[in-house]
Amino acid sequence: xxxxxxxxxxxxxxxxxxxxxKAFVAVTAVPVVLALLLVATLFFDVITDTVSxxxxxxxxxxxxxxxxxxxxxxxxxxxxxxxxLEARGEDPAAVLNNPEERRRFKLRNRVxxxxxxNGQPLRxxxxxxxxxxxxxxxxxxxxxxxxxxxxxxxxxxxxxxxxWLDFAFLSKNASRSPLMxxxxxxxIGSLWVIGLVILFSLPIGVGAxxxxxxxxxxxxxxxxxxLNIRNLAGVPSIVYGILGLYAFVRLFNFEVTVISAALTxxxxxxxxxxxxxREAIKAVPPSLREASYGLGASKWQTVSRVVLPNAVxxxxxxxxxxxARAIGETAPLLVVGAAGFIPRAPSGPLSEYTxxxxxxxxxxxxxxxxxxxxxxxxxxxxxxxxxVLFGAAFYLRRRFERSx
Amino acid sequence: xxxxxxxxxxxxxxxxxxxEDALVxxxxxxxxxxxxxxxxxxxxTVPKNQVTALIGASGCGxxxxxxxxxxxxxxxxxxxxxxxxxxxxxxxxxxxxxxxxVRRRIGMVxxxxxxFPKTVYxxxxxxxRLHGYKGNMDELVEKSLKGAALWDEVxxxxxxxxxxxxxGQQQRLCIARAMATEPDVIxxxxxxxxxxxxxxxxxxxxxxxxxxDFTVIIVTxxxxxxxRVSDRTAFMHLGVLIEEGPTDQxxxxxQHEMTENYISGRFG
Numbered sequence: 092x093x094x095x096x097x098x099x100x101x102x103x104x105x106x107x108x109x110x111x112x113k114a115f116v117a118v119t120a121v122p123v124v125l126a127l128l129l130v131a132t133l134f135f136d137v138i139t140d141t142v143s144x145x146x147x148x149x150x151x152x153x154x155x156x157x158x159x160x161x162x163x164x165x166x167x168x169x170x171x172x173x174x175x176l177e178a179r180g181e182d183p184a185a186v187l188n189n190p191e192e193r194r195r196f197k198l199r200n201r202v203x204x205x206x207x208x209n210g211q212p213l214r215x216x217x218x219x220x221x222x223x224x225x226x227x228x229x230x231x232x233x234x235x236x237x238x239x240x241x242x243x244x245x246x247x248x249x250x251x252x253x254x255w256l257d258f259a260f261l262s263k264n265a266s267r268s269p270l271m272x273x274x275x276x277x278x279i280g281s282l283w284v285i286g287l288v289i290l291f292s293l294p295i296g297v298g299a300x301x302x303x304x305x306x307x308x309x310x311x312x313x314x315x316x317x318l319n320i321r322n323l324a325g326v327p328s329i330v331y332g333i334l335g336l337y338a339f340v341r342l343f344n345f346e347v348t349v350i351s352a353a354l355t356x357x358x359x360x361x362x363x364x365x366x367x368x369r370e371a372i373k374a375v376p377p378s379l380r381e382a383s384y385g386l387g388a389s390k391w392q393t394v395s396r397v398v399l400p401n402a403v404x405x406x407x408x409x410x411x412x413x414x415a416r417a418i419g420e421t422a423p424l425l426v427v428g429a430a431g432f433i434p435r436a437p438s439g440p441l442s443e444y445t446x447x448x449x450x451x452x453x454x455x456x457x458x459x460x461x462x463x464x465x466x467x468x469x470x471x472x473x474x475x476x477x478x479v480l481f482g483a484a485f486y487l488r489r490r491f492e493r494s495x
Numbered sequence: 496x497x498x499x500x501x502x503x504x505x506x507x508x509x510x511x512x513x514x515e516d517a518l519v520x521x522x523x524x525x526x527x528x529x530x531x532x533x534x535x536x537x538x539x540t541v542p543k544n545q546v547t548a549l550i551g552a553s554g555c556g557x558x559x560x561x562x563x564x565x566x567x568x569x570x571x572x573x574x575x576x577x578x579x580x581x582x583x584x585x586x587x588x589x590x591x592x593x594x595x596x597v598r599r600r601i602g603m604v605x606x607x608x609x610x611f612p613k614t615v616y617x618x619x620x621x622x623x624r625l626h627g628y629k630g631n632m633d634e635l636v637e638k639s640l641k642g643a644a645l646w647d648e649v650x651x652x653x654x655x656x657x658x659x660x661x662x663g664q665q666q667r668l669c670i671a672r673a674m675a676t677e678p679d680v681i682x683x684x685x686x687x688x689x690x691x692x693x694x695x696x697x698x699x700x701x702x703x704x705x706x707x708d709f710t711v712i713i714v715t716x717x718x719x720x721x722x723r724v725s726d727r728t729a730f731m732h733l734g735v736l737i738e739e740g741p742t743d744q745x746x747x748x749x750q751h752e753m754t755e756n757y758i759s760g761r762f763g
Contacts, residue, residue: 376609382611384570385605386622387626
């Protein structure tokens with residue numbers, strides 16, 4: 092037994108305290124562990140969904156139709172086939188009522204919309220270049236029942252592991268057939284929107300922060316503005332969508348274009364940018380400002396040569412976190428009319444657009460269960476972009492962090 | 496022990512500064528922070544190329560007085576000033592005078608070393624760059640660092656961060672930075688209070704050396720320091736300038752009872 096300098100009663104009391112301390116730590120750790128478990132589950136679920144087993148068979152259709160014209164995109168395959176057969180003077184019922192024919196057409200990838208990439212009109216084709224998917228099976232289910240699945244394969248059928256998330260996924264675009272669907276246009280759309288969001292919100296946000304922090308008189312009006320900026324940061328994003336719909340889409344008549352989405356999202360993140368920039372500016376020690384003023388610097392010289400360079404890490408971090416929020420926003424863009432399908436890549440501020448979360452939302456709403464895999468692949472791309480941004484924020488903070 | 500100052504106290508002046516030696520003449524200066532009066536009718540003449548020390552207990556207004564000379568107090572929104580400060584024929588608080596110009600001519604060194612988080616070189620070059628200095632910057636930086644007795648220690652580290660220097664070196668860097676704008680007056684607000692005795696000694700030697708080129712006004716808490724570095728000393732209490740005169744006079748033969756009490760360590 093070790094020698095103690097404390098009496099028994101004192102030691103007991105301290106041990107009791109220590110026990111209570113440990114219990115407290117355990118209680119506070121529960122939500123953290125829970126959160127980590129949930130995140131792990133989410134990632135596991137999403138990532139495993141990006142791979143599935145597919146039973147495929149070689150294409151049975153010999154015909155390769157290139158439907159002339161007259162089908163607006165978004166038509167169902169039944170519409171397309173019916174109209175085309177009628178145009179050819181054949182009876183569509185012969186195809187549509189024959190289960191085997193139906194199955195072939197219904198098999199995914201059969202009736203395909205050809206995207207117009209260089210100004211050609213849109214057209215539907217029946218392609219026979221790919222194998223038909225007969226069934227789509229979850230990755231674990233496929234592993235567990237592999238023998239049974241293999242035994243049940245019909246002639247010519249094959250069981251394949253299909254990785255939905257491959258490099259082609261980044262260059263493929265929205266499609267009604269899951270195998271042809273990719274995040275290409277949505278990725279480009281997100282880049283356009285986010286680029287413009289940064290262009291709008293960085294100068295305005297930092298400018299407002301500089302004004303409020305350095306120039307605004309400390310009066311009731313300024314405090315009112317400050318309070319409201321904080322409140323605006325908490326306004327639900329859909330409200331900004333309605334504002335964007337009214338102001339940018341209708342009033343300024345930008346319609347459903349990249350620029351109205353970018354302006355709406357800029358409004359959404361401006362309060363966050365302003366608050367983060369103000370905090371960064373506030374964190375520049377007064378002693379540095381004094382040093383600058385003491386050397387005969389004017390206010391603007393002090394702000395531009397001392398305050399801003401020393402606040403740049405904080406401003407950048409805040410900006411990245413705000414942009415990360417903007418990249419993931421769906422609700423306001425639904426309101427301002429972002430499309431789930433667009434026929435061509437956005438090419439400028441005034442072009443039609445879709446963005447990654449909208450594209451994922453559109454996929455999730457599809458009937459075809461294979462779109463669940465496509466959506467998962469899209470989510471992984473979106474999360475990767477976010478992780479890269481958070482990593483950049485973390486790196487910048489470490490890189491430019493100053494200790495005074 | 497706190498002592499009250501009579502309303503109608505008249506500053507005791509020993510051996511007043513002659514008109515032709517004066518560089519800065521503070522003339523009946525009063526200053527308020529909101530309702531609080533920090534300076535009460537202070538008049539003090541600062542002679543050229545000499546070191547003037549401001550001493551007094553905490554809160555006596557000596558830093559406030561120092562900061563009014565280069566109008567640093569303008570940065571505090573609630574400040575109100577009455578009275579005048581004459582400087583080379585101009586009146587610093589005149590509406591036509593820009594505080595930014597005042598600070599170009601009257602530099603300042605602060606209590607805590609506050610180099611910018613830039614290289615040693617950029618720290619010194621900051622002021623000249625602000626004012627569009629056209630000459631040879633390398634020479635000016637070298638001259639200023641030599642003037643602040645720092646050149647030998649940092650000539651190999653000019654491109655390293657000023658924050659990497661020791662506390663005493665940082666403070667001398669700040670002095671070099673102030674000297675680089677070539678002011679007439681350098682104000683020092685307790686420049687050694689954050690430094691160890693050896694660094695303090697170097698700064699004090701430096702003050703001795705630079706007074707041939709600059710007029711120095713130094714606020715200090717440390718009476719021995721005032722005795723060592725200054726030519727003239729002004730003692731303040733509760734915003735009032737109690738007594739001023741040649742340093743040896745103030746320390747050996749104070750005329751006012753409060754000065755004597757303070758110097759002998761009976762309060763403060």
